[in-house]
Amino acid sequence: MARIVAGVGTSHTPAIGAAVDNGKTDQPYWQPVFKGYEPARQWMAKTRPDVIVMVYNDHVNAFDLKMIPTFALGCAEEFTIADEGWGPRPVPVVKGYPELAAHLVQSLVLDEFDMTIVNEMQVDHGLTVPLTLLCGAPAEWPCRVIPLAVNVVQYPAPTGRRCYQLGQAIRRAVESWEEDLTVVVFGTGGMSHQIQGPRAGLTNPAFDKAFLDDLSRDPQRLTGIPPIEYLREAGAEAIELVMWLLMRGALGAKVEEVYRFYHIPASSTAVGNIILESR
Amino acid sequence: MADRPYEDIPGTWIFDAERARAGYHLNQFLYTLMKAENRKAFLADERAYLSKFKLSEAQREAVLQRKWNRLLELGAVVYALAKLAFTDGRSYQYMAAQMTGMTEKEYVDMMLQGGRSPEGWRFKSQRESH
Structure with a gap:
């Protein structure tokens, strides 16, 4: 049986990817970020998942505004890297798992989550920066990745509660797959940040700390946070945190927090990283 | 609406x-x-x-x-x-700084000091008094 053993919450700030790609990780600005992720990288190397379900959002790269799926599951053999405006990141092509992805789609739709099926798409920093942070810069990514793209670009994003419920359905779907596989679910984006308008640069460490605390202590409180509260308290782009709730929903009732890191800044964002193991 | x-x-x-x-x-x-x-x-x-x-x-x-x-x-x-x-050929940070009316250095310094507090930035009425 396939099993979801853990979840990883992490920011996906594009400047972090650029720092790696341009050899700046030892600079004083970036050094604390990469040092902070070192234990998570070690955890990842030890855990060696067969598959990552990567919950992320596209940033008007795979999807222009012609079509904006709320929940889209990547079912392709592989996903090439998007040119977001400065050339594609020099990272390996992302290998998918079409058979398992097809099973997830079937299970989720019959479980009443109406997924969009994507058989061809490019992936952007939302997916590749978390891989870089947790896996470093290998010649090939160490495991297969099933992308789950969530619309957080056009308001409204799906609610935190809906994301959490979809996570629960993903757990059911994974556990009904016969092959013995170790699966880790990533929830990416956030934490507090605003990258637009005169209010750009907003951060809210108190909001972020409470969010990190309650992922293990009281996820039900987090699922009740209304969209306006993310926008007003934690910045226009902090709505990405609903994707962490999707990850949390996939871990079952009980989790143990095994690692946490928090740092300001990476470009305009508060960076957060948490590892939660299912118990 | x-x-x-x-x-x-x-x-x-x-x-x-x-x-x-x-x-x-x-x-x-x-x-x-x-x-x-x-x-x-x-x-x-x-x-x-x-x-x-x-x-x-x-x-x-x-x-x-x-x-x-x-x-x-x-x-x-x-x-x-x-x-x-x-x-x-500009960075995201350059554009974000311009949106705030700061120089890029002022913006980077603000972020290095922990970013912009939400205090006074939650409602439009809070800005009118500034």
Whole structure:
């Protein structure tokens, strides 16, 4: 049986990817970020998942505004890297798992989550920066990745509660797959940040700390946070945190927090990283 | 009309259905800047390149003058807008600083000191007293 053993919450700030790609990780600005992720990288190397379900959002790269799926599951053999405006990141092509992805789609739709099926798409920093942070810069990514793209670009994003419920359905779907596989679910984006308008640069460490605390202590409180509260308290782009709730929903009732890191800044964002193991 | 409580957040343009409609062609123009040959063609003759898209006069002028906040107001989604900054060889941070009216150094310093507190930035009425 396939099993979801853990979840990883992490920011996906594009400047972090650029720092790696341009050899700046030892600079004083970036050094604390990469040092902070070192234990998570070690955890990842030890855990060696067969598959990552990567919950992320596209940033008007795979999807222009012609079509904006709320929940889209990547079912392709592989996903090439998007040119977001400065050339594609020099990272390996992302290998998918079409058979398992097809099973997830079937299970989720019959479980009443109406997924969009994507058989061809490019992936952007939302997916590749978390891989870089947790896996470093290998010649090939160490495991297969099933992308789950969530619309957080056009308001409204799906609610935190809906994301959490979809996570629960993903757990059911994974556990009904016969092959013995170790699966880790990533929830990416956030934490507090605003990258637009005169209010750009907003951060809210108190909001972020409470969010990190309650992922293990009281996820039900987090699922009740209304969209306006993310926008007003934690910045226009902090709505990405609903994707962490999707990850949390996939871990079952009980989790143990095994690692946490928090740092300001990476470009305009508060960076957060948490590892939660299912118990 | 849909409920839009986020319109009361100062210094912020939430990209909702109304802005998406107003900004559709603007964003589809920005999306073309994902290709290197299009970035080159745009920079070679911006007006000619823009004439291929159904932009309003106000949107066209705001693109030519890189009026970032005005573009947000006219329906640009910030992730698409970033492609215009990248086409200019600028960083995201450069564009964000310009949106705030700070120099890039002032903006970077603010972030290094922990970022902008939400205090005084939750409601538009809080800015009017400043």
